Amino acid sequence: MTDQFLALVGSYGTWAVFISAFLSCLLVPIPTSLMMLTAGALAAAGDISIPPLLAATFAGAVLGDQAGYMVGRFGGAPVIERLERAPSRRAVVARARKLVDERGGIGVFFSTWALAPLGPYVNIVAGATRLQWRRFTVWDILGEAIWVNLYVWLGYAFSGSVATVAEILGDVIGLLVAIVVALIAALWIRSVMAAQRAARRGSVKRATS
Amino acid sequence: MFTRLRRFWRAAPIATVVLVLSIAMAGFFTVRSLAFWFYWHGAESRQQPIEPWMTPGYIAHSWHVPPEIVLEAVGAPMPPPKGPMNLIDIAHLRDVPVETLVEAARVAVEDFRENRPERGNGAKRP
Numbered sequence: 001m002t003d004q005f006l007a008l009v010g011s012y013g014t015w016a017v018f019i020s021a022f023l024s025c026l027l028v029p030i031p032t033s034l035m036m037l038t039a040g041a042l043a044a045a046g047d048i049s050i051p052p053l054l055a056a057t058f059a060g061a062v063l064g065d066q067a068g069y070m071v072g073r074f075g076g077a078p079v080i081e082r083l084e085r086a087p088s089r090r091a092v093v094a095r096a097r098k099l100v101d102e103r104g105g106i107g108v109f110f111s112t113w114a115l116a117p118l119g120p121y122v123n124i125v126a127g128a129t130r131l132q133w134r135r136f137t138v139w140d141i142l143g144e145a146i147w148v149n150l151y152v153w154l155g156y157a158f159s160g161s162v163a164t165v166a167e168i169l170g171d172v173i174g175l176l177v178a179i180v181v182a183l184i185a186a187l188w189i190r191s192v193m194a195a196q197r198a199a200r201r202g203s204v205k206r207a208t209s
Numbered sequence: 210m211f212t213r214l215r216r217f218w219r220a221a222p223i224a225t226v227v228l229v230l231s232i233a234m235a236g237f238f239t240v241r242s243l244a245f246w247f248y249w250h251g252a253e254s255r256q257q258p259i260e261p262w263m264t265p266g267y268i269a270h271s272w273h274v275p276p277e278i279v280l281e282a283v284g285a286p287m288p289p290p291k292g293p294m295n296l297i298d299i300a301h302l303r304d305v306p307v308e309t310l311v312e313a314a315r316v317a318v319e320d321f322r323e324n325r326p327e328r329g330n331g332a333k334r335p
Contacts, residue, residue, distance in 0.1 A: 003260065003261065003262050004262075006260075006262035007261065007262040007295055007297050009262070009293075010262050010263065010264050010267075010293055010294070010295025010296075010297070010298070011293070011294070011295055011297070011298050012292075013292050013293045038262075041267060041270075041271075042264060042266070042267055042293055044270060045264065045266040045267040045269070045270035045271075046266050046270070046276075047264045047266045047267060047293035048293055159267070159270060159271065160257065160270070160271040160272075161257060162257070163257055164245070167245060168242065168245050168246075171238050171241045171242040171245060172238075172242060174234065174237075174238040174241075175235055175238035175239060175242060177234075178231045178232070178234035178235035178237075178238060179231075179235050181227065181231040181234075182227075182228055182231035182232050182235060184227075185224045185225070185227040185228035185231060186228060188221060188224040188227075189217050189220060189221045189224045189225065189228065192220045192221040192224065193216075193217075193220045193221075196220060
């Protein structure tokens, strides 16, 4: 399966990477990072020219993220507003909105490269929670510039062994994602336990007064 | 540790499952990264075996042989068409099985490296 995607890079060059970068930002399961590494390796061999490759991959990724943001904005925002109507969920949604408002930009930034597997979800959530479009775009452009350059130039530098580089990078990114997800789960548990403690204290106070 | 986990479970079961799974995943990727790191250092050859998705230029680049050696062996069209062309494309164009071209490229690279060993870097056969 992977070999078929690599064959697309060999046959269609820059265009194949452009389209796969766009689609992978929309949750289509394509090994874009491996394709970028391979395209970089083919560039080192003189089969692909670097400037159009970088420009096209960057454009594909940014356009894909924008599409994901719009899906969240127009498809997800109404869902969240409906959730918010239930009083029990209002506090949770308000907290989520506050978090996105405070840290959303930096979250988008890291989700485009160091935590790339989370990227497509982050775009949709950013749109659904109405993260300011300008902030989303600025952080997204910065992050995608790193993502694209990192993979293309690594492919260029290690052109004889892209498969190995791809596996090592995949493991490192997988490790980073696992650590971040574990931290999010830990914070989630902590906030639930704090809320339960507060509720217990409240009921004890009510009972004694 | 288990009593703490049980307390987490009672407070937030879904988050606890996510926490346990993600820690297991982190362990898995750590082991894999380390294993690969040792493989990378112990490997004699970092060249990739020749595969159908590769272009003649890439094969030549990876195996440190002049491009003409591979281009001639696989019968690539001359002058080369616009844009890259991999072994699958050349096989379609020439109407031959791609395995034939992989084998032809492998033999050509091997011949060249055996006759001019000073240019190679002691890597294994393609």
